[in-house]
Amino acid sequence: MSSKQAIADMPSEAASVTALPARAAATPAKASGHGIARNPGMELDLGWLEAMRHVNRSALERRVASLTKRRSIKADNQAAWLLRAVSVMDLTTLNSNDTDERVRRLCAKAIRPFRQDIVDGLGISAANIRPAAVCVYHPFVATAVDALKGTGIHVAAVSTAFPHGLSPLKTRIAEIEASVADGADEIDVVIPRGLVFGAKWQELYDEIVAFRAACGESHLKVILGTGDLATLRNVMLASMVAMMAGADFVKTSTGKESVNATLPVGLAMVRSIRAYHDRTGYLIGFKPAGGISTAKSALDWLVLMKEELGRPWLEPELFRFGASSLLTDIERQLEHHLTGHYSANHRHAMA
Numbered sequence: 444m445s446s447k448q449a450i451a452d453m454p455s456e457a458a459s460v461t462a463l464p465a466r467a468a469a470t471p472a473k474a475s476g477h478g479i480a481r482n483p484g485m486e487l488d489l490g491w492l493e494a495m496r497h498v499n500r501s502a503l504e505r506r507v508a509s510l511t512k513r514r515s516i517k518a519d520n521q522a523a524w525l526l527r528a529v530s531v532m533d534l535t536t537l538n539s540n541d542t543d544e545r546v547r548r549l550c551a552k553a554i555r556p557f558r559q560d561i562v563d564g565l566g567i568s569a570a571n572i573r574p575a576a577v578c579v580y581h582p583f584v585a586t587a588v589d590a591l592k593g594t595g596i597h598v599a600a601v602s603t604a605f606p607h608g609l610s611p612l613k614t615r616i617a618e619i620e621a622s623v624a625d626g627a628d629e630i631d632v633v634i635p636r637g638l639v640f641g642a643k644w645q646e647l648y649d650e651i652v653a654f655r656a657a658c659g660e661s662h663l664k665v666i667l668g669t670g671d672l673a674t675l676r677n678v679m680l681a682s683m684v685a686m687m688a689g690a691d692f693v694k695t696s697t698g699k700e701s702v703n704a705t706l707p708v709g710l711a712m713v714r715s716i717r718a719y720h721d722r723t724g725y726l727i728g729f730k731p732a733g734g735i736s737t738a739k740s741a742l743d744w745l746v747l748m749k750e751e752l753g754r755p756w757l758e759p760e761l762f763r764f765g766a767s768s769l770l771t772d773i774e775r776q777l778e779h780h781l782t783g784h785y786s787a788n789h790r791h792a793m794a
């Protein structure tokens with residue numbers, strides 16, 4: 444199969460794994476394109492958490508090693524999978540020196556993610572492949588909303604005293620409300636990691652319930668800061684509490700911890716998503732973020748999702764990469780795919 448054919452066939456090429464069945468819509472789908480029944484959450488079930496006593500780290504690591512070693516993506520299909528990676532990307536800028544101008548340039552990159560010669564070479568002009576969202580700090584939400592108007596690209600805001608989550612609860616809730624008022628479609632909140640260390644599950648649950656209420660129709664992604672959580676059991680418990688409290692997505696990292704998204708941690712979260720689905724029927728999204736900057740690592744994550752959860756988790760409704768520099772490497776790899784050589788990073792300007 445030629446790579447152009449593989450690109451045209453991308454949805455079916457990725458469809459070979461049986462997906463978890465989608466639940467019949469229990470809550471109305473969001474008009475702005477999030478077409479999945481939203482997780483309403485459930486009561487905090489401490490007994491369920493208690494039952495999750497043991498997480499077998501070495502089994503998770505073995506599974507990750509086998510998935511990445513015998514990766515099932517053939518060379519001809521790689522360009523198609525890289526385009527898929529772009530379409531599930533939250534193109535992110537979260538820097539202390541962000542400006543309105545920089546955010547406008549990033550939005551322009553989201554609208555036209557590839558150089559015209561790459562678009563023409565791959566034959567993808569009709570496919571309109573773009574990141575799912577642009578992710579910014581609150582002061583830039585209005586700018587991004589304006590720059591992306593009419594494109595269908597969502598605006599995500601990091602909230603709740605990102606990246607540490609350590610301001611008063613009232614302040615964190617007000618921050619969510621302000622981003623929603625400015626037009627954010629998605630809100631990425633961070634949890635205070637101390638609540639996990641103290642096993643203060645009720646407090647964590649209540650905070651996330653309040654975050655969800657403040658989000659209204661905007662979708663809620665809950666960042667666990669997994670690099671700070673010390674154990675995979677903590678990661679799984681925090682994931683479960685976030686889902687019980689009504690998270691639409693669980694997300695690994697802020698990008699500011701010393702350890703960012705890793706595949707074993709991702710697998711632990713994905714297994715929590717599966718367990719939550721088995722019990723409630725709801726499909727929860729997953730967003731690995733932080734340190735995902737190479738096309739190769741993006742492919743590893745996509746394979747993990749395809750093999751563990753199935754086809755629906757290759758769509759932006761249920762999967763996102765949070766990444767500030769991944770698009771640059773993907774563009775370089777696509778150019779290499781077309782021309783056989785690499786160009787310098789500066790030829791693929793981000794913003």
Ligand SMILES: O=C[C@H](O)COP(=O)(O)O
Pocket residue numbers: 535537578696697698699732733734735736765766767768769
């Ligand atoms: O949520 C997204 C992350 O902050 C992006 O992290 P990164 O800059 O390491 O790609």
